[in-house]
Amino acid sequence: MKAVFIVVFIAIFLAGCQTTKPMYEYEDYAESFYSLKKEGGEETAVQWKTSLESIVEKSKAKAVRVPPGVYANLGYIHLKVNNNEGAITFFEQEKAIYPEATKFMDNLIKKAKAKG
Amino acid sequence: MNTLSKIKLLLISLVVLGVSGCVTPPTYVTKGEEFPSMYIEKPKSLLIMPPINLSTAAEAKDYYSTTVEMPIALHGYYTFPYQLTADVLKQQGVYDSELVYDIPLNKFYDYFGADAVLFTKIAKWDTAYTVLASTLTVSIDAEIKSTKTSEVLWEYNGTVVIDLSANGGGGGMAGLLINAIATAINTAAADYTTYAKVANGRFVGSIPYGPYHPLYLKDQQMKVIQQRQNEKPMEKVAEKASKEASE
Numbered sequence: 001m002k003a004v005f006i007v008v009f010i011a012i013f014l015a016g017c018q019t020t021k022p023m024y025e026y027e028d029y030a031e032s033f034y035s036l037k038k039e040g041g042e043e044t045a046v047q048w049k050t051s052l053e054s055i056v057e058k059s060k061a062k063a064v065r066v067p068p069g070v071y072a073n074l075g076y077i078h079l080k081v082n083n084n085e086g087a088i089t090f091f092e093q094e095k096a097i098y099p100e101a102t103k104f105m106d107n108l109i110k111k112a113k114a115k116g
Numbered sequence: 117m118n119t120l121s122k123i124k125l126l127l128i129s130l131v132v133l134g135v136s137g138c139v140t141p142p143t144y145v146t147k148g149e150e151f152p153s154m155y156i157e158k159p160k161s162l163l164i165m166p167p168i169n170l171s172t173a174a175e176a177k178d179y180y181s182t183t184v185e186m187p188i189a190l191h192g193y194y195t196f197p198y199q200l201t202a203d204v205l206k207q208q209g210v211y212d213s214e215l216v217y218d219i220p221l222n223k224f225y226d227y228f229g230a231d232a233v234l235f236t237k238i239a240k241w242d243t244a245y246t247v248l249a250s251t252l253t254v255s256i257d258a259e260i261k262s263t264k265t266s267e268v269l270w271e272y273n274g275t276v277v278i279d280l281s282a283n284g285g286g287g288g289m290a291g292l293l294i295n296a297i298a299t300a301i302n303t304a305a306a307d308y309t310t311y312a313k314v315a316n317g318r319f320v321g322s323i324p325y326g327p328y329h330p331l332y333l334k335d336q337q338m339k340v341i342q343q344r345q346n347e348k349p350m351e352k353v354a355e356k357a358s359k360e361a362s363e
Contacts (some may be wrong), residue, residue: 021192023328033182033199034309065328068189069197076200100161100194103229
C-alpha cells in the first residue's frame with residue numbers, strides 16, 4: 001500500500017516538472033525593450049536586435065516556439081534599414097508560426113515589396 | 117496543547133491576519149461567471165494599445181508600455197509586436213489611445229487582424245514619503261474590447277501599494293513578496309518596470325487563458341476578484357478626452 005502511495009507521489013511530482021518547462025525563451029527581452037524606450041539611440045537599438053536574435057536561437061535550441069512578435073520585430077528592424085528582402089523573410093516566418101498574424105504581416109510584406 | 121492543534125491555531129491566526137489586512141473584503145467569482153463573453157468570443161490575438169496615462173508621472177507611459185506584452189503572451193495570447201504596432205498606429209495618426217477608445221474597433225481587425233484590443237490606463241503612479249515608510253501606489257485599469265462588436269469582454273481595476281522602505285512590514289504573503297522585491301530594488305537599480313510587473317501580474321492573472329496556454333478554455337472555474345460592480349473607469353477617460361478635444 002505504501003509503495004502505491006510513493007509511486008503516485010512520484011508520478012505527480014514528475015508531472016509537475018513537465019509543466020514547469022517555460023512556454024517561451026524570453027531572454028532579456030524586457031530589459032532591452034525598456035532600455036530602448038528609456039534611452040533610445042544606437043547602442044540600445046543594437047542591444048534590442050541582439051536580444052531578439054538570441055531569443056530565436058535559444059528557442060530553437062530548446063525546441064520551444066519563438067514568442068509572438070519576435071520575428072516581426074526583426075523584420076521591422078530590417079525594413080527600417082531598407083533590407084526589404086530580409087524583412088519579408090522575417091514577416092513570412094512570423095506568419096508561419098502564428099496564423100493570427102497573417103493579415104498584419106501581409107500588409108507589411110506589401111509595404112516592403114513596394115519599397116524594394 | 118498537542119502539535120496538531122498548535123498548527124491549526126497558527127493557520128487560523130494566519131487566515132485572520134490575512135483577512136484583516138484587507139480594507140474591504142473583495143467578492144470572489146469564477147472567471148466563467150465574470151467574463152462569459154471571453155469564452156463565447158474566444159479572442160486569439162490581442163493588440164496592445166499605448167497606455168493612457170492619467171498619472172502625474174509623465175514618463176510612466178513609456179516605461180509601463182514595455183511591461184505589458186510579455187505577460188499577456190505568456191498567458192497564451194498572440195500579442196502583436198508592440199514596438200512595431202505603436203509606430204504603425206502613430207503613422208495612422210493614433211497618438212493617444214483615448215482617441216480611439218470610443219470609436220468602432222473593427223478597423224483594428226481590418227488592418228492588423230486583431231480579434232480584440234487591450235486598453236490599459238495608468239490611473240495612479242504616486243510616491244508618498246512619510247516618516248515611517250515610503251510607498252509607491254500603482255493603479256492600473258485595463259479592458260479587452262472585441263474588434264467585432266466593440267463590446268468590453270474583460271475588465272480590471274486594481275491598485276498595488278508597494279513598500280519602498282525595505283524593512284517596512286506588510287502583513288501576509290503579499291507583504292513578504294513585496295518586501296523581497298523592494299529589497300532587491302534598493303540594492304540594485306531602482307526601476308519602474310519592476311513595480312509595473314507586480315501590478316501586471318495581478319491583472320493578467322484574471323484574464324481567461326489564451327489559446328497557446330495549456331489551460332485554455334479550462335479555467336472557467338478559477339476564482340477571481342469581482343470587477344463588474346465598478347463603474348466603467350475607462351469611459352470616464354474617453355469623456356475627459358472628448359471634453360479636452362472640444363475645448
